[in-house]
Amino acid sequence: MPFSNVIGITPEDLGTVISYLEATKHAHHKEYRLTPLEVFGVASKEEFISSAILGFGKNAAKGRGRPPKNAASWYVVRMPDHTRLTEKERQEYLDAILEEAAHGQKTVAVMNSHINRLFHSEDINLLVSCFDARGRLARDRNTDPIKSLRRRIDALTEKLNKRRVEDDRNTIVTMQEIQRANRVRSGRKDFVELLAETPNPPVTAAQLSPALLALGFTVTGYCLQTDSIWIKKPKEEETKKKAAKKAEPINFRITRLLSAIKAAVKRRRDAVKERPHPDGKSTTPAATGHPAVVESEISLPPL
Secondary structure (H helix, E strand, C coil): CCEEEEEEECHHHHHHHHHHHHCCCCHHHCCEEECCCEEECCCCHHHHHHHHHHHHHHHHCCCCCCCCCCCEEEEEEEECCCCCCCHHHHHHHHHHHHHHHHCCCCCCEEEEEEEECCCCCEEEEEEEECECCCCCECCCCCCCHHHHHHHHHHHHHHHHHHHHHHCCCCCCCCHHHHHHHHHHHHCCCCHHHHHHCCCCCCCCHHHHHHHHHHCCCEEEEEECCCCEEEEECCHHHCCHHHHHCCCCCEEEEHHHHHHHHHHHHHHHHHHHHHCCCCCCCCCCHHHHCCCCCCCCCCCCCCC
8 A cells, every 4th residue: 555645844854854865774774775866857966955945045035925834845655565666667656756746847856765675665755845946936736735646646556556467466555455454354334335235336426426315424515527526424423533523525536436336346246256155055145045245345535
């Protein structure tokens, strides 16, 4: 399950972070092979630090608007154990991170990877200046950088996993698989699984809201133009901690939600067909008179 995060770095900490990224003898890096530091948009790491500090100073001295707090953002994508990225896969992840960090502008950044020699996990590190080469603030005010990065990395992981299946290679463990395993252990199910278990699972956008309402969920918004639906869980499913706060609806992609339901239905049917019966009899619900009990399907991450 690739874990993605973005950490703000102050001007004073730029040198410390870069030193850490390169520190082969650091206690945290005993099991790791560190790739050489690459630079983007500048000639050296020293020029990167100077550029980021200069941009920070220019924006802090404007005297209008909110002054900057950070000079750079540290993008970290941590790959799970046994991932064994190929050079091509590593480059695809890096290209995705660079595009997320650039916000349509020329990137000023340094990058390297920390590859675990024992467990074949990996940390891809990109330290990008908050300012372009001219000292202008590089950001998208309408986007949450962490959520955007996680969606991008999850989508790329799905793409790479399809390729790995075709090449008969182990797939990269995803967050959805971890969540599914946790739910199986605890006996919980998410609303995608519940929808897949209904007598008539929704297959069109028009069928989605009635199916959710029948299960006790609240649909607070629905828009085909933006491919969005806003859903709130039944009150009895809210934990005390969450109930203490104002319950906010979660936004999901309609097309992605329908695809997940379709996949869950197929997974249930396949599990029924493949599960052996001790007496050699059919285990389909029609033959046994009981509904099939199978491993729960994927959890759909919100937007």
